[in-house]
Amino acid sequence: MTRKVRLHVNGQEQQVDVDPRTPxxxxxxxxxxxxxxxxxxxxxxxxxxxxxxxxxxxxxxxxPVAQAEGRKIVTLEGLVRDGRxxxxxxxFIDEQAAQCGYCTSGMIITAVALLDKHPHATEAQVREAMxxxxxxxxxxxxxxxxxxxxxRREQP
Amino acid sequence: MTNQNTxxxxxxxxxxxxxxxxxCLGLPITAASAAExxxxxxxxxxAWIRINADGTVTVLTGKMELGQGIKTALAxxxxxxxDVSMERMRVVIADTEQTADEGYTAASVSVESSGSSIxxxxxxTRQILLQLAGEKLAAAPDQLDVxxxxxxxxxxxxxxxxxxxxxDQRIQRQVTGQAPLKRPExxxxxxxxxxxxxxxxxxxxxxxxxxxxxLPGMVHARVVRPPTYEAVLREVDEExxxxxxxxxxxxxxxxxxxxxxxxxxQAVWAAEILRxxxxxxxxxxxxxxxxxxxxxRRNAGExxxxxxxxDLNAGWAAAAVRVEAAYFRPYxxxxxxGPSCAVAQFKEGQLTVWSHxxxxxxxxxxxxxxxxLPQDKVRVIGVVGSGCYGHNGADDVGADAALIxxxxxxxxxxxxxxxxxxxxWEPYGPGMIMTLRGGLDGTGRIVAWEYDLIxxxxxxxxxxxxDAVLAHRHRSGMKGLPGAGGVGGGTRNxxxxxxxxxxxxxxxxTRRVLRTSSLRGLGAYANVFAIECFxxxxxxxxxxxxxxxxxxxxxxxRAKAVIQAVAQAVSWERRDKLPVxxxxxxxxxxxxxxxxxxxxxxxxxxxxxxxxIRLIKLTAAADxxxxxxxxxxxxxxxxxxxxxxxxxxxxxxxxxARRVTCRDWEDYPILRYDQSPATQVIVLNRxxxxxxxxxxxxxxxxxxxxxxxxxxxxxxxxxxLPLGPVAAAAGDPSIARDADVAPR
Numbered sequence: 048m049t050r051k052v053r054l055h056v057n058g059q060e061q062q063v064d065v066d067p068r069t070p071x072x073x074x075x076x077x078x079x080x081x082x083x084x085x086x087x088x089x090x091x092x093x094x095x096x097x098x099x100x101x102x103x104x105x106x107x108x109x110x111p112v113a114q115a116e117g118r119k120i121v122t123l124e125g126l127v128r129d130g131r132x133x134x135x136x137x138x139f140i141d142e143q144a145a146q147c148g149y150c151t152s153g154m155i156i157t158a159v160a161l162l163d164k165h166p167h168a169t170e171a172q173v174r175e176a177m178x179x180x181x182x183x184x185x186x187x188x189x190x191x192x193x194x195x196x197x198x199r200r201e202q203p
Numbered sequence: 204m205t206n207q208n209t210x211x212x213x214x215x216x217x218x219x220x221x222x223x224x225x226x227c228l229g230l231p232i233t234a235a236s237a238a239e240x241x242x243x244x245x246x247x248x249x250a251w252i253r254i255n256a257d258g259t260v261t262v263l264t265g266k267m268e269l270g271q272g273i274k275t276a277l278a279x280x281x282x283x284x285x286d287v288s289m290e291r292m293r294v295v296i297a298d299t300e301q302t303a304d305e306g307y308t309a310a311s312v313s314v315e316s317s318g319s320s321i322x323x324x325x326x327x328t329r330q331i332l333l334q335l336a337g338e339k340l341a342a343a344p345d346q347l348d349v350x351x352x353x354x355x356x357x358x359x360x361x362x363x364x365x366x367x368x369x370x371d372q373r374i375q376r377q378v379t380g381q382a383p384l385k386r387p388e389x390x391x392x393x394x395x396x397x398x399x400x401x402x403x404x405x406x407x408x409x410x411x412x413x414x415x416x417x418l419p420g421m422v423h424a425r426v427v428r429p430p431t432y433e434a435v436l437r438e439v440d441e442e443x444x445x446x447x448x449x450x451x452x453x454x455x456x457x458x459x460x461x462x463x464x465x466x467x468x469q470a471v472w473a474a475e476i477l478r479x480x481x482x483x484x485x486x487x488x489x490x491x492x493x494x495x496x497x498x499x500r501r502n503a504g505e506x507x508x509x510x511x512x513x514d515l516n517a518g519w520a521a522a523a524v525r526v527e528a529a530y531f532r533p534y535x536x537x538x539x540x541g542p543s544c545a546v547a548q549f550k551e552g553q554l555t556v557w558s559h560x561x562x563x564x565x566x567x568x569x570x571x572x573x574x575x576l577p578q579d580k581v582r583v584i585g586v587v588g589s590g591c592y593g594h595n596g597a598d599d600v601g602a603d604a605a606l607i608x609x610x611x612x613x614x615x616x617x618x619x620x621x622x623x624x625x626x627x628w629e630p631y632g633p634g635m636i637m638t639l640r641g642g643l644d645g646t647g648r649i650v651a652w653e654y655d656l657i658x659x660x661x662x663x664x665x666x667x668x669x670d671a672v673l674a675h676r677h678r679s680g681m682k683g684l685p686g687a688g689g690v691g692g693g694t695r696n697x698x699x700x701x702x703x704x705x706x707x708x709x710x711x712x713t714r715r716v717l718r719t720s721s722l723r724g725l726g727a728y729a730n731v732f733a734i735e736c737f738x739x740x741x742x743x744x745x746x747x748x749x750x751x752x753x754x755x756x757x758x759x760x761r762a763k764a765v766i767q768a769v770a771q772a773v774s775w776e777r778r779d780k781l782p783v784x785x786x787x788x789x790x791x792x793x794x795x796x797x798x799x800x801x802x803x804x805x806x807x808x809x810x811x812x813x814x815x816i817r818l819i820k821l822t823a824a825a826d827x828x829x830x831x832x833x834x835x836x837x838x839x840x841x842x843x844x845x846x847x848x849x850x851x852x853x854x855x856x857x858x859x860a861r862r863v864t865c866r867d868w869e870d871y872p873i874l875r876y877d878q879s880p881a882t883q884v885i886v887l888n889r890x891x892x893x894x895x896x897x898x899x900x901x902x903x904x905x906x907x908x909x910x911x912x913x914x915x916x917x918x919x920x921x922x923x924l925p926l927g928p929v930a931a932a933a934g935d936p937s938i939a940r941d942a943d944v945a946p947r
Contacts, residue, residue, distance in 0.1 A: 049448075064450065069468045077467055082415040083408035085589075087540050088532055092868040095540060123408035136406045143398060146842055147270025147590030148405030151540045155406065161526040177876040181868065183540045184270055184590045185845030187879035189838070 052112050056081070057125030058128045067113035074112045075122060083123035083152040094153040094180030097158070098122050104160035104179070123152040126159065135159050138193040146184030152179040158194050168198055220369035223250035224328045225263075226303070226320065226377050229704060250375070251324035252281060254332070258352070258366050260285060261293045262321055263303025267399070267561055268312040270590040271563040272835040273313045275399045277609075283392040284325035284385060287365070294400065297563040297585040298714055299358050307664060308563035309593070309721065310898025311798060314831060318894060320543050326382040335368050346849075360817055373837050387829060388715040388892035394832035394888060401587075413559045413586040414544045418615040421546065422606045423467040424516035425474035426618065427460040428628055428673070430487045431862045432718065433682055436460060438482040438933050447855070454610045456678035461607050463616065471621075487860040490716060496531050499634050500712035503657045504689070509708040510698050518651030518705030520905075522642025525651075526738055529639070530900060531923040532729035533855035534659075535632040536865070541589025542598030542786035543619040543629075547604035550613040554581045558601040559588025561664075566598050567668035570605050573675045585879050592846070594664050594720040596629045597619055602672040621865040628673060630685075631856050632722025635660030637733035640712070647745035649756060652706035656730070657713050658693030663720040685716045692725030692839065696903060699734050700793050701756040717856060724899040726846065727794060731903025735790040739911045740920065749789055749911065750775055761826050761889070765802040766791055768824035768885050773804045778915065784809050785819075788911025790904035799900035800826040803844060809917045814928040816913055818848055818880035823901055825884065827891035836897050837884040843901035844882055849874035851906040853925050 054061045063078045070089075087095035089108045095171045096108040099121040107159060126133035132140070135158050138198070145151045153179070161168050161176040168176075173194055182190070226249055262281045278292035295301055297308070305317055316747045331947055333344035337353040340347070340361045347354050358814040383831075387394075404410040429436065436458045444450055444462060447470040449469035451650050453864040454461040458642045462477055464470040490498040546557040554576060563583040570581050583601070591597060599755070604618040620628075635658040641653030663685050665671035671685045689712035697708050742752035750770050757763050778787045786809075806819040821844040857864050865871035906924070913927065914920050921927060 065466075066468070069466075073466070073468045076415075077417070080417070081408070082411065085412075085414065085541055086619065087542070088867060090622065090867060092622075093540060123406075127407050132407060139406045140398065140402050141401060143838060145270075145399070145402050145405050146272070146492070146838060147540075147587070148401070148410055149270075149412065149539075149589040151405050152408060174877040181540060181873065181875060183538050183592070183846065183873065184880075185842035185849075185874075187845055187874075187876050188841060188882040190876070 054112070054120060055118065056120045057122060063112070065112060068105055068111045071110045071112045071115050073147055075107060081122045083150060085149055087149070089167055092181070093157040094157060095150050097153040097156040097180065099156055099160055102156045102160060102163055123155055126155070133159060134197050135162065135193070138196040142189050142193040142196065144193040145187055146186055146188035150182045154182070154190050162194070162197055165199065208918040220256040220371045220373060221332065222254040222328065222369055222374045222376070224252045224331065224378060225250040226324070226378050229305050235533055237863065251303065251308070251321050252328045253915045254328060254365050254369060256366050259291050259293050260287055260822060261295060261749060263295045263302045264317045264321065264599055265297045265303040265564070266317045266469060266586050266723060267308040267559070267563070268587050269561065270385060272399050272832065272852030273308070273317070274401060275397055276314055276831045277318060277321050278391050278400060279731070280322050281325040281396050283390055284322055285329050285352070286783060287352040289392065292400070293354065294835070295457055296587070299563055299567045299583050304453060304564040307565060309561055311411065311794065311898045311900070314894050314896050318562040318831070322384060323382070324378050326384050327376070327378045330382040331370060331376055332365050336363055339363055339368070365529075365749050367833060391766055393831050394829070394890065395832070397695065397832050399835065411586070412541070413546065413588045414541055414555055414619060416546045416586065416617065418546060418548070421615040421617055422463055422611060423470040424461050424463045424604070424616050424618045425470045425621070426603050427462070427477045427481060428624055429472050429677065430483050431488065432684060433488055434458070434483040434485040435680070436481060437484050439477065440480040443480055444473045444476050444846030447476065452610060453477070454607050456606070457680045459606065459678040461603065463607060486690060487797040489858050489860055489862070492857055492859070495533065495634060495716065496636055498716065499657055499659065499713045503711040504713060506655065506709045506711045509694050509710050511707045513703070513705030515651055515705045515707055517655070519642050521644050521650045523645045524641070524643040524744050524924065525640065526737070526740055527640045528740055528922060530637045530729070530733040530736060531811070532635040532732065533724060533924060534601055534634050534719070535850050535854050536626065536856055536871060537592045537595040537629055537632070537722055538871070539589045539591055539595050539625060540801045542622055542625040544588065544617070544619040545601040546615055546617045547601070547607070547608035548613070549608040549611070549861060552580055554605055556583045556601050556605055557586050558583055558597060559586060559591065560597040560601055561591060561594065562666070565664065565666045566601055569598065569665040569669055569672060570801060572667060573583065573669035573672065574605070574609070575604060576716040582831040591723040593632070594630055597626055598665050599628070599673045606674045626866050626871060627863045628718070630663055630718045633661060633693070633719040635659070635726065635729040637729060639737040641741050642738060643741060643745050647747045647752070649701070649703050649741060650705060652699070652703040654697060654708040654734070656690070656693060656697055656726070657708040658690050658710065658726060659713055659715055659719050660689050661692035661719065661721055661725040663915055684715050692721065695725045695730065695795060696727035696792055697730045697788055699797060700759060700762055700796055701753070702758055703756070717858065723846070724794070724902045727792070727899060728850065728902040730908040731792040732788065735904065735907030736922065737791070739788065753791055761800050762791070762793060765800045765824040765826050766888060769802040769804050769822055770884065772824065772885055773806070773822050775804070784811055784916050786912040786915030786917070788908045788913070788915055790911065792899040792903050798827070798895040799897040801840065801900040801904050801909040803901055803904040805905065805912040807909060807912040807916055809913060816852060816909070816911070818852070818878070820881040820883070821845075821905060821908070822883045823846065823885065823904070824887060826887040827895050827897040827900070828887060828889050829894040830886060830888045831894055833888070836886055839898045839899045840884045841882045843880055843899065844905045847905035848880065848909060851909050851924060851926055870894040
């Protein structure tokens with residue numbers, strides 16, 4: 048059975064008419080045309096489907112859309128404000144921290160959530176957070192450089 | 204609607220002015236690209252470079268962007284010869300209606316083959332434009348200079364741009380091969396790091412992958428693959444599925460089973476019900492996993508010589524010390540992060556497939572064969588996907604989508620595999636056994652070298668053969684595994700670059716266990732792993748430093764240079780002063796013995812209690828000839844090292860009597876961020892030397908470097924992949940084999 052579900056995504060109120068059990072990823076991608084969360088495993092193992100929910104990086108591949116009601120969702124697209132990239136997005140470009148880019152959204156979202164909470168995140172905190180996101184191309188050291196670029200800049 | 208790539212060649216003729224330059228069918232290009240081309244394209248001319256009246260330049264390549272950065276490298280090559288800025292460059296990747304047929308994007312040859320065609324076409328384009336400008340400005344072409352597409356007469360103030368020259372003219376020209384190419388010392392774009400053209404879109408969420416295509420009226424489908432390679436479909440409870448909201452139809456042809464629905468989650472849910480309720484006839488067909496290597500060895504075919512030289516008997520007679528060892532490589536996954544996906548539409552007798560295949564043209568021929576369609580009724584449009592690292596599920600899902608689209612009444616159908624589909628059905632990199640025997644004389648020279656390879660096949664790309672794609676096999680009830688078997692590309696890099704006076708290299712195929720095909724580097728990874736580990740074993744037996752041992756057996760100066768560069772970068776001499784349980788190890792190869800030279804040093808620590816191997820740093824030095832994009836090259840070498848570290852330390856495809864049991868990332872763990880080492884890449888540029896691909900160069904050297912570093916750290920020689928922990932757990936098939944094989 049479908050019902051109307053209200054979502055707050057990238058600063059806008061959205062309403063979709065879907066089965067409330069639908070995993071959030073399909074609603075974001077197919078109903079709202081937000082392509083950045085990617086289907087990778089469907090079981091919270093790879094992190095390519097991450098979005099920010101109330102500032103925390105969350106998997107969208109298993110979360111029923113009904114659970115996302117009333118929460119503030121931000122996707123990779125929503126990190127761009129007035130045409131200006133988020134510092135973490137810019138750092139990924141500056142460090143050329145991608146190959147195929149399928150994991151990049153999950154990487155940037157996870158890094159943003161971490162750095163918002165811990166602007167001076169330690170190596171250990173970065174390792175713990177970023178290990179939720181798999182990259183098969185082997186760009187981990189570039190991702191590390193991109194993150195330390197942002198973390199370093201914010202240090203006093 | 205996010206499809207950016209539906210222009211046909213005919214449509215292009217409708218625009219305003221342009222100059223298109225390409226190769227006429229049948230005209231000799233370069234040897235490398237000629238070998239890549241396998242005919243099948245029509246028309247008078249295949250444009251490679253198009254100067255557009257809007258101030259942009261389009262490069263049309265028959266290769267695919269796979270995350271390796273080929274679009275950017277090819278744009279740099281064209282921008283260089285044309286003297287235009289990178290901002291003006293646009294790149295169209297393989298599309299059977301728009302680009303030349305360059306076969307598969309594989310074996311690290313795109314820079315070499317596509318790059319040399321683009322370079323010639325761009326030089327030709329520049330010459331044509333200079334001739335046109337010369338007429339307007341009343342000057343000989345050699346009196347003209349070009350800066351970002353603006354032509355000026357030397358010593359004068361007259362100027363005209365490429366785009367002004369064109370106006371409304373529509374010009375098509377052929378490459379004559381007469382246009383002068385720039386000399387390396389004139390390069391301003393090639394050889395400098397250029398940011399990847401696609402990374403800004405990737406980082407901001409604007410990039411469009413095949414997974415992201417949404418065509419008007421598109422529906423979603425999921426395939427329900429058989430539970431085993433050989434299972435036969437007996438019964439399906441169609442009624443149970445029809446009750447799922449949104450289900451449009453069930454497609455059942457032979458053992459091919461799929462469901463089409465309005466929405467993606469509906470297709471996923473319906474497929475799960477089908478999976479749970481379908482009845483399949485299945486039987487045990489696989490050997491015991493613990494006996495994998497015995498199985499491969501027992502079923503080995505005839506040994507055939509790969510290379511022989513010198514007098515092996517004399518070599519053994521001169522040997523003061525003999526060493527023997529065997530190395531084992533299990534089946535490995537490509538493990539694409541995004542499961543394979545395709546969109547297909549069958550409308551008015553015309554089939555169009557959007558695919559991340561490595562070979563849109565071969566896939567088109569495969570689909571023509573599968574549906575008995577003429578060549579002009581099928582179009583395959585290349586769209587970027589998740590990194591593939593070789594032949595993954597891309598072609599299969601393209602065939603899945605095409606088959607289902609025939610039942611979708613003209614609507615586009617999007618099919619994406621599940622994680623378990625990708626893990627259990629992709630064609631793996633095959634198991635291999637490498638047995639080496641070496642003899643050293645009293646001075647530590649290698650005087651005898653014997654190499655015996657047993658390998659399952661590395662090449663089962665469809666290439667026009669419908670029997671190689673799952674959808675066709677399953678719908679027609681075919682048994683067994685696709686691919687001819689045999690060694691195939693297994694012998695790649697089985698011949699060391701070292702100078703051994705007496706040697707013999709033999710190879711044999713074996714009976715196929717799992718579905719296999721081409722994985723990054725084919726046999727090169729395991730061959731280099733074995734050769735380079737064995738070089739260390741010989742060095743240890745001769746009590747010679749591993750770096751000195753290698754340099755002493757090499758004549759090729761470029762080979763020596765990468766080894767010396769990496770040794771210097773890591774301060775190799777600190778090898779003897781490292782903390783206890785730490786070690787440095789080196790590995791080296793020249794990919795395919797004619798492409799990139801690469802030497803890697805690994806620094807590891809072996810935990811004294813858990814015996815776990817911890818990677819501290821991987822450092823590489825690479826020489827890929829004339830470098831196009833140094834940072835792009837470094838990214839490939841670096842990514843190769845990290846992926847190889849994952850293969851080397853963590854990966855093996857396991858199975859039970861019936862099926863592959865690795866269905867997700869917990870069953871088949873790969874390297875995560877917290878296990879990934881620091882990396883460093885030293886790029887040795889060789890202006891004027893042939894530019895060669897580097898995407899597969901670091902895999903083998905890295906594997907060996909890690910094993911050699913583990914030996915340096917722990918004194919234990921691990922020969923069965925994946926390595927470690929150093930003290931193998933009970934039940935590990937590597938235990939017996941990893942018992943030290945002492946010099947005898």
